[in-house]
Amino acid sequence: MTSDLSFIEEYPEKIQPKIYALIEDGGIEDYLHDLYPEEHKILTDKALFTYAQDLRKKYMKKSPPIHKVVFDDGDENIYNALGLKDNELILFDNGHKIKNVMRISSIFKNAPAELFLMVVVHELVHIKERSHTRSFYRLCHLIDEDYTQHELDLRLFLISQGL
Numbered sequence: 528m529t530s531d532l533s534f535i536e537e538y539p540e541k542i543q544p545k546i547y548a549l550i551e552d553g554g555i556e557d558y559l560h561d562l563y564p565e566e567h568k569i570l571t572d573k574a575l576f577t578y579a580q581d582l583r584k585k586y587m588k589k590s591p592p593i594h595k596v597v598f599d600d601g602d603e604n605i606y607n608a609l610g611l612k613d614n615e616l617i618l619f620d621n622g623h624k625i626k627n628v629m630r631i632s633s634i635f636k637n638a639p640a641e642l643f644l645m646v647v648v649h650e651l652v653h654i655k656e657r658s659h660t661r662s663f664y665r666l667c668h669l670i671d672e673d674y675t676q677h678e679l680d681l682r683l684f685l686i687s688q689g690l
């Protein structure tokens with residue numbers, strides 16, 4: 528898949544040439560590592576569930592519960608966090624809502640800690656807000672105050688992973 532690079536225009540104008548150069552000449556990984564040196568250690572479904580629950584309890588106490596949070600090896604969940612495509616969070620059984628399930632692509636096991644947080648925040652906020660409304664992004668920013676920057680840098684991360 529050829530990456531859509533239009534997101535670069537969302538970076539401040541003076542650093543756009545640098546971002547193009549990183550993509551063309553390589554060096555995204557070093558750039559991201561300098562910005563986000565910290566790795567996260569969330570590698571199992573159990574750890575992921577705890578991580579998401581802790582965020583929910585802290586910031587979204589009144590939201591519906593999450594029943595399951597899992598890493599997913601399929602390709603289809605990679606772009607969820609960018610709002611390009613979204614999980615079906617709620618499973619239905621004969622029209623009855625049964626479960627809120629969050630799926631996070633396994634590719635993000637390798638993401639820097641801050642970008643991993645952004646991905647989980649995006650999916651978590653969907654438990655409360657189904658679509659990308661203003662209140663959706665307001666809540667994202669409440670939990671992750673650099674959400675917008677992280678979302679941009681997440682695209683660089685995906686490019687660095689060959690996606």
Ligand SMILES: [Zn+2]
Pocket residue numbers: 607608609610611612613649653659
């Ligand atoms: Zn979304």
